[in-house]
Amino acid sequence: MKIITLAAIGVALSFSTSASAQTVEMIVPFSAGGGTDSVARVFEPGFSEALGQTTVIRNVAGASGTIGAAATADAANDGSTIGYLPIGPLAIQPSLRKTSYNADSFSYICQTTSTPVFLLEKKGSEMKSVKQWVERGKAKRIVYGSSGPGTIPHLAMAAFAATAGLKAVHLPFKGTGPAMNAMAGGEIDLFADTATVLEGNDVTALAVFAPERLKTYPDIPTMKELGYDLDFSVWQGLVAPKGLPKDLQQKYAEACQKAIATDRFKSLAEKTNTGIKYRGPDAFEAFVAENTKKNRKILAEAGLVK
Amino acid sequence: MTDSSDTSDEQVSRSIGRLIVSAAFVVASPFFLAASLLGAAGSDMNIAAGDTSQALPHILLVVWVALGLVDLFREATTFFRAPAAPDSQGRSDDDPVLVLAIMAATVGLAVAIVFFGYMVPIVLILPLLLRLAGVRSLGGGIVAFLILGPGLWWLFNDGLGIRLPALLSGGMF
Amino acid sequence: MVDLTFLADVWAPATVVAMIVGTALGIIIGALPGLGSVVGLSICLPFTFGMDTVPSLALLLGVYCGSVYGGSISAILINSPGTPQSAATVLDGYPMALQGLAGKALGWSTASSVAGGLISCIVLIVAAPQLAHFATRFGSIEVFALILMALTCIAAVSRGSMLKGLSMGSAGIFLSLIGTDPVTGAARFTFGIQFFTAGLDLISVVIGLFAVSEAFTRLAQDGKNESVFSGVRLMLPSLSEWKGRIGNLLRSSAIGCFIGALPGTGAATAAFISYATAKQLSPRRDNFGKGEPDGVIAAESSNNAVTGSAMIPTLALGIPGDVVTAIVLSAMVVHGITPGVRLMSEHLDVVNAIFAVLVIINILMLILAFPIVRLFGKLLAIPESYVMTGVIVFSLIGAITVRGNALDGVVAVAFGVFGYALRRGGYPLAPFVIGLVLGPQFEENLRRGLLLSDGDILSFPTHSWIALVLFLVTAGLILFGPLQTLISGRFARSETARLSREP
Numbered sequence: 001m002k003i004i005t006l007a008a009i010g011v012a013l014s015f016s017t018s019a020s021a022q023t024v025e026m027i028v029p030f031s032a033g034g035g036t037d038s039v040a041r042v043f044e045p046g047f048s049e050a051l052g053q054t055t056v057i058r059n060v061a062g063a064s065g066t067i068g069a070a071a072t073a074d075a076a077n078d079g080s081t082i083g084y085l086p087i088g089p090l091a092i093q094p095s096l097r098k099t100s101y102n103a104d105s106f107s108y109i110c111q112t113t114s115t116p117v118f119l120l121e122k123k124g125s126e127m128k129s130v131k132q133w134v135e136r137g138k139a140k141r142i143v144y145g146s147s148g149p150g151t152i153p154h155l156a157m158a159a160f161a162a163t164a165g166l167k168a169v170h171l172p173f174k175g176t177g178p179a180m181n182a183m184a185g186g187e188i189d190l191f192a193d194t195a196t197v198l199e200g201n202d203v204t205a206l207a208v209f210a211p212e213r214l215k216t217y218p219d220i221p222t223m224k225e226l227g228y229d230l231d232f233s234v235w236q237g238l239v240a241p242k243g244l245p246k247d248l249q250q251k252y253a254e255a256c257q258k259a260i261a262t263d264r265f266k267s268l269a270e271k272t273n274t275g276i277k278y279r280g281p282d283a284f285e286a287f288v289a290e291n292t293k294k295n296r297k298i299l300a301e302a303g304l305v306k
Numbered sequence: 307m308t309d310s311s312d313t314s315d316e317q318v319s320r321s322i323g324r325l326i327v328s329a330a331f332v333v334a335s336p337f338f339l340a341a342s343l344l345g346a347a348g349s350d351m352n353i354a355a356g357d358t359s360q361a362l363p364h365i366l367l368v369v370w371v372a373l374g375l376v377d378l379f380r381e382a383t384t385f386f387r388a389p390a391a392p393d394s395q396g397r398s399d400d401d402p403v404l405v406l407a408i409m410a411a412t413v414g415l416a417v418a419i420v421f422f423g424y425m426v427p428i429v430l431i432l433p434l435l436l437r438l439a440g441v442r443s444l445g446g447g448i449v450a451f452l453i454l455g456p457g458l459w460w461l462f463n464d465g466l467g468i469r470l471p472a473l474l475s476g477g478m479f
Numbered sequence: 480m481v482d483l484t485f486l487a488d489v490w491a492p493a494t495v496v497a498m499i500v501g502t503a504l505g506i507i508i509g510a511l512p513g514l515g516s517v518v519g520l521s522i523c524l525p526f527t528f529g530m531d532t533v534p535s536l537a538l539l540l541g542v543y544c545g546s547v548y549g550g551s552i553s554a555i556l557i558n559s560p561g562t563p564q565s566a567a568t569v570l571d572g573y574p575m576a577l578q579g580l581a582g583k584a585l586g587w588s589t590a591s592s593v594a595g596g597l598i599s600c601i602v603l604i605v606a607a608p609q610l611a612h613f614a615t616r617f618g619s620i621e622v623f624a625l626i627l628m629a630l631t632c633i634a635a636v637s638r639g640s641m642l643k644g645l646s647m648g649s650a651g652i653f654l655s656l657i658g659t660d661p662v663t664g665a666a667r668f669t670f671g672i673q674f675f676t677a678g679l680d681l682i683s684v685v686i687g688l689f690a691v692s693e694a695f696t697r698l699a700q701d702g703k704n705e706s707v708f709s710g711v712r713l714m715l716p717s718l719s720e721w722k723g724r725i726g727n728l729l730r731s732s733a734i735g736c737f738i739g740a741l742p743g744t745g746a747a748t749a750a751f752i753s754y755a756t757a758k759q760l761s762p763r764r765d766n767f768g769k770g771e772p773d774g775v776i777a778a779e780s781s782n783n784a785v786t787g788s789a790m791i792p793t794l795a796l797g798i799p800g801d802v803v804t805a806i807v808l809s810a811m812v813v814h815g816i817t818p819g820v821r822l823m824s825e826h827l828d829v830v831n832a833i834f835a836v837l838v839i840i841n842i843l844m845l846i847l848a849f850p851i852v853r854l855f856g857k858l859l860a861i862p863e864s865y866v867m868t869g870v871i872v873f874s875l876i877g878a879i880t881v882r883g884n885a886l887d888g889v890v891a892v893a894f895g896v897f898g899y900a901l902r903r904g905g906y907p908l909a910p911f912v913i914g915l916v917l918g919p920q921f922e923e924n925l926r927r928g929l930l931l932s933d934g935d936i937l938s939f940p941t942h943s944w945i946a947l948v949l950f951l952v953t954a955g956l957i958l959f960g961p962l963q964t965l966i967s968g969r970f971a972r973s974e975t976a977r978l979s980r981e982p
Contacts, residue, residue, distance in 0.1 A: 025469065031802065031882065032521040038809045041528065058469040059521070060883040062677030063659060067884060070673055096664050100673050143931070149664035171619070171927050172662055174919075177798040177805070178743045184796060185615035187931070200797040200819030271815050304664065327904025331646070338653070338668060359660035359667055362922055366653040373646035380642070405699035409896050412691070412871055416892040419875070420885040428872075435871065439698045440864035450865050454872045462876065466522045470876065471885040 024048075024055045027075075027083040029068025031061040035196075039236060040084040042268045043112060046259030051252070057084075064148065065089035066099050073101035077243040082109065082252065086236045087152060091288055095296040095305055096150040103292045107244035108285040110256035111237040113269070114277035116210035117156050118220065120191045120203040122183050130206050130226050133190065137166030145171050145179040145188035149304065153179075155295060156192040156209050156232040158302035163228045170302075194234055195273030209233070216273070235277065237284055253281050321385050328381050332374035339367045404438065411435045423473035428455045485831040488533040489839070497530070497538040498836060502843045505545020506851050510552035512690035512870050513877025513891075515562035515682055519546045520806045521880075532814040532829060537836045539810055543803050544596060544786045544840050547746055548848070551588040551779050552855055555581060556711065557870070559690035563681055564746035564782045566912045567754045569689065570636060571767065571774030578770050582714040587772045588779040589848045590715055591728060595780030596841035598732040599739065599787025603794075604834050608823075610788070611795035614740045619927035620942045622741065624949035626921045629748055629913075631956040632755035636768070636909040644910040647901075651914020652921060654679055661923045662930070674886045681915055683878035683887040684894050688908055690874045691895025694867040696902065711856040713849050716772070724776060727757050731777040735784025742792050745801050746785040747916045753781035759956075787837055794822055794830055 026047075028040045040057060048055040060068035065088050072083030083106075094102040119130065127133055136142060144161070146154035149172050161168035171188055173179040180201045182188050191203070195216070198205050205220050209232035213222055223230040238256050240249070259265060260276050269276050279287055299305045342360060411434055418427035432455050433447070441447045462468045488494060501523065508519040519542040527535030550565030555572035568588060575584035602610065617625070630648070637644020657668045658678025669675035721728075731753035738749035757777035758767045767774050790807075792798040797819030799805035808818045816826050823830050859866060878891035898908060932938045940950040 031517070032524050032806065034805070034809070038812060041525070042813070056467065056469060058883055062680075062882050062884065063673075064664075067674065067677050067882070097659070097666055097676065098671075098673075149660075149662060169930055171930055173927075174661065174743060174923065175799075175805075177792075180796070180798050181615055181742045181792065182618060184612075184798075185618050187618040196817075199817055202796070202820045267815075268813070271817070272812055324904050327900050327906070328643075330900070331650075331904065331906070335650070335653075341670070342668060358926075359663050359665045362925070363653055363656050363667060366649045366656070369649040370646050370653060373642050373649070377640065377642040377646060401699055405695055405899070408695060408698050409899070412695075412892050412895065413889075416875060416888040419879070419888055424876075424879075424885075432868075432872070436864070436868050439868045441862075441868070446862075446865065450868065454869055458872065458876060462880070467525055468518075468522060468880050469883070471879065 024051070024053055024079065025075075025081045026055050026057050027068050027072045027081065028057055028059050029061065029065035029072075029083070029085060029089050030059065032059050034061075036065075036084065036086050036236060038272075039113065039268065039274065042265055043084065043259050046262035046265055047255050050255035050258035064093055064150065066093045066097075069093075070100045072239065073105040073241055075241050077107070077241040077245075079240065079244060079248040079252070082238055082240045084112075084236065085239055087234055087291070088150070090237070090239070091292040092150050092152075092155065092295045092299075095292065095299055103288050105242050106239040107242055107249055108281050108288065109238040109240060109244075109249060109252045110281065111235060111277055111279035111284045111287065112256065112260050113237075113274050114233045114235040115194045115273065115275045116208055116214065116231075116233040117152060117192045117194055118198050118205040118217075119156075119160070119207045119209070119223070120183075120193060120198060120205055121189065122186065123202040123204050125204070130221075130223075133206070134164045134166065137161070137164065137168060141167045141169060142189045143169045143171055143187070144190040144192075145173055145182055146191070147176045147179055147193075148172050148174065150299065152232055152234050153192045155298050155302075156230065157190060159230055159232070159298045160192075160209075160223070160228060162298075162301050163230065192232070199273060233275070237279070237288075249281055325378075325381055325385060328374070328378045332371060332378050335367045335371040335374065339364065339371070342367075408435070408438050411438055419471055424470040425456070425459055426473060428459070485828040486835065488828070488832050489537075489835045491534070493531060493534040494537050494832075494836070497534040498541050498840055498843060499847075501538040501541020502545040502840050503541075503847050503851065505542035505547075506549035506552070506844065506847060507545075507854075508542070509546030509549020509561045509565075510851070510855060511873050511877075512553050512557070512559045512561050513686050513874040515550070515877070515881075516543055516546040516564070516803050517682070517806075518877060518880050519543075520803060524806060524810065527810050528813060532811070532816065533832045533836070535810055535814065536807065536829075536833060537840075539807050540833070540836055541840050541843075543807070544783070544837070545844060545847075547783055547786050548589070548592040548596075548779070548844055549851075551592065551775075552585065552852060553690075555584045555588060555775075556855060556859060557690075557693060557866075559693045559870070560685065563685045563912070563916065564750060564785075565778070566685060566689070566747060566909065566916075567636075567750040567778035567782075568775060570754065570778070570909060571769075571771050572778075574768065574770035575772070575775070580770065581711045583716070584770075584772070584775055585711070585848075585852055586714040586716050587775045589713060589845065589852075591731075591776045591780040592783040593841050593845045594728055595732045595735055595782070595784035596786055596844065597838065598729070598780075599736045599784040600834065600837045600841065602736045603787045603790055603837070607791045607795045610737075610740045611791050614742070614792060615796075616943075616945060617741055618943075619924045619931065620939050621945045621949065622744075622920065623924035623928050623939070624946050624953065625741075625744075626748075626917050626924060628949055628953040628956065629752045629755075629917055630921065631953060632751045633910040633913050635755035635758045636751075636913065637907055640905065640907075643906050647906055647908075648910040648914040651911040652918035653914075654684075655681075655915045655918030656922055661919070662926045674884070677882070677884075678919075679890060679915075680878070680881055680887050682881045683891040684915060685912060686874045686878055687891035687894030688898040688912065690870055691891060692898030692902060694870045694874075695895060695899045697863055698867050710860055711852065713852040720772075723762065724773060727761060727773050727776055728780050730760075731757060731781040732784040735781030736788040738781070739785035739788030740791040742798050743801070743920065745789075745916075746782040747912075748920075749785050750778045750782040751913050751916070753777040783841075790833065790837070793818065794833070796820060797822060 028037050030036045044055050060071045069085055069089035075081035144157040207223050208220050209223050209230050211231055415427055415431040436447050462470050508514045523538050523542050547564050550560050550562035551568045553559055553561040554565040554568040555576050558573040560566045560569055572584045633648035659676050666676045734753045735749040738744050754777045757773055758764050761773045763771055789804050793804045799808050811818050874891055875888045878887040879885050940947050
């Protein structure tokens with residue numbers, strides 16, 4: 001077996017010159033056409049150009065993005081493989097279940113986006129404010145939906161229900177689409193998701209899970225104003241397997257900063273109400289560590305982990 | 307596919323084959339059930355989940371084994387009453403050695419791709435698979451090899467932009 | 480009256496080319512065992528970034544509709560559905576081909592696919608908002624009742640042995656639950672292997688079970704059987720042959736239209752429900768499973784009816800019904816169109832263009848089917864040893880590319896071995912696939928229903944009148960279907976086969 005391996009590697013090496021010199025493979029942990037993939041595909045051309053190297057996207061889907069994240073963590077740390085990962089597989093799933101990697105398994109390159117989530121209800125509901133929902137939630141049971149266990153919509157709502165002391169039932173769906181269908185049919189009362197979902201569906205925003213009001217939605221109060229200090233956003237960033245050489249890390253981070261400043265990326269962000277947020281290698285690493293800790297605490301309070 | 311050459315011996319061995327498949331199919335269920343009850347199936351990852359997530363799978367496993375056992379019993383009684391019962395679904399002319407060899411080559415190919423990427427295993431195993439499949443002409447074999455091996459690799463990786471597994475990420479193979 | 484400026488977009492050369500290329504590519508990809516709708520769309524998605532809105536949507540919709548139809552070609556010719564959506568087409572399509580009626584079977588599947596597709600276009604154009612709002616009344620408990628009803632199909636397709644069929648069905652549901660618990664996120668039956676937390680991929684399993692095991696079966700005979708279908712030509716059924724089958728076509732298309740409008744169900748579910756319904760209602764029900772055109776009509780008209788109606792929640796509510804419509808939605812977003820409730824009012828031109836494109840694609844399918852079927856006929860003239868090795872290689876690539884995971888190739892091959900053994904053991908494969916397709920939806924909706932009703936399953940039928948009707952129909956189906964067969968089987972064991980066919 002070992003001989004075959006060595007022989008195979010030898011054959012491969014003799015044909016491929018230094019792997020890192022040719023193509024950078026960017027793993028996206030969801031299938032083509034998903035939310036993360038759409039952003040990654042617009043990010044990629046700017047990144048390739050700034051780097052002066054071809055980058056190809058490889059979709060490795062499954063298990064809430066953890067399969068793709070694991071594939072990133074397991075790859076060679078010579079810069080030939082990077083991963084475009086969102087919050088779920090990076091800062092939530094490793095707490096929720098046993099994964100072969102955790103937040104320490106990566107070298108961090110940059111954060112690209114950060115989009116706060118809103119508290120949503122069905123349009124035309126007789127409930128007009130967060131206060132009314134809290135009163136009702138204390139009196140009787142309310143039902144909130146999510147796009148799956150351990151997703152940001154779930155965590156944000158679980159944290160809100162716990163902080164406000166609501167009697168709430170969590171109803172998980174496979175993705176936002178079916179959940180929105182359930183909201184239109186009145187099966188769920190509340191949902192938390194980004195402005196894309198707010199704009200695309202018959203829903204009204206009651207509050208935003210952000211420290212300050214958003215410029216684009218100045219009339220929507222923050223959770224903090226309403227007395228619940230909750231801050232939830234969906235974010236994405238670029239990582240590499242642990243041990244990426246420092247010079248490469250710096251080079252990639254610079255290319256990343258240029259990529260998210262391109263017109264193409266900015267216009268996509270505007271169209272999809274995605275917030276652009278750059279954090280460099282060290283700041284991003286610290287942010288992920290802190291975010292992981294916070295999410296783990298909420299999962300424990302919601303009774304999903306010990 | 308004529309059945310006229312069938313001797314009764316072949317029919318008996320076919321019936322035995324049927325029995326073995328049925329038995330193996332029934333045994334699979336208790337295997338999962340035992341694994342889950344002993345905690346070997348990995349259900350201990352999420353303590354707070356309780357046993358709600360196991361309830362439906364367990365019910366299904368019990369249905370599977372119960373129906374399977376009744377079926378096995380019926381098959382067995384039929385067999386002992388008339389071992390050479392004609393079998394409408396059986397394919398008498400399968401060559402067992404050949405089919406096992408083809409399966410082994412295919413399984414080997416799939417497993418090797420996991421470890422060594424697409425290109426190296428396909429170059430090594432595809433000629434064998436073509437030979438086992440009954441390709442005898444050298445020219446045809448080479449054309450088939452070039453199309454199904456390197457051709458498809460090139461088509462997917464470079465033509466269509468869908469990455470097949472590679473030995474070295476970003477590398478040629 | 481109606482603003483027709485959108486027609487300029489539809490007749491633009493780029494759109495016409497995109498429709499032709501997309502549809503042809505879709506049919507070919509669908510017909511190749513192993514490659515299905517998702518792979519086809521993933522291939523085309525990057526190309527759409529450089530295209531205008533209408534042409535890029537035309538390309539994606541062409542690939543989608545084409546691939547759903549294309550799956551029937553390999554279902555009929557080589558006993559392996561090219562895509563899971565065509566799994567029900569195998570049941571009667573392949574027996575027809577074995578009787579030398581391959582061209583005829585392809586004709587029925589083509590005509591039904593096009594008819595189903597066009598009917599769903601009409602429904603989409605006329606009644607999208609109404610149907611979308613009706614669909615929102617299907618909550619978890621109602622969908623659970625619907626899935627339960629669909630599961631009774633397992634009995635309908637259990638050829639040979641009802642016991643084997645039912646145990647295969649439960650095995651299929653069980654295997655579909657391997658992976659992550661949809662409610663708690665806990666890992667189940669993963670044996671500590673991270674790959675299994677993602678669950679078994681339906682496409683890989685279906686590829687293995689049908690295509691790979693068919694390749695094993697044929698190669699095992701070492702070229703002893705001549706390929707019977709080389710040079711096959713498409714033969715459309717004549718108008719007189721449609722006599723007595725129109726009702727089946729309309730009913731199956733209606734089922735497809737409705738299932739498609741429910742987010743999260745899909746074409747494979749629709750095909751099995753229509754097949755089982757047709758088997759109960761067709762005057763030729765005794766012939767089902769032996770090469771009955773009604774079976775092909777039911778399966779193919781309903782799965783293609785889903786293609787149009789899956790756009791109903793997508794366009795009317797901005798809710799993608801499945802992975803495929805999600806990809807179409809993401810293409811809209813890239814082109815600056817926000818899908819959602821306001822799509823119809825803000826981008827009526829695009830919506831109208833989509834309607835027109837869908838109608839044209841379905842007509843194109845009818846035209847393109849002829850040369851593509853001839854092409855496949857020519858391919859099958861190549862000795863079987865080459866074709867079947869090709870099937871194995873394509874199956875591997877198809878499985879690997881669905882989720883970008885090489886282990887899915889191993890899953891496909893393992894299910895190929897499993898499928899071969901089951902065929903030898905006289906087990907019908909269809910019940911297993913039905914279990915796999917419906918299992919996740921069955922569990923999810925059941926668990927949500929239990930959460931909503933505080934664990935009281937007995938309150939499900941009284942949840943709403945829709946639920947009540949569905950549960951009553953299901954009870955009727957069980958009482959007059961499998962239960963009857965089982966009881967009659969016990970009293971007259973040797974005559975089971977004959978009795979179960981009596982009405």
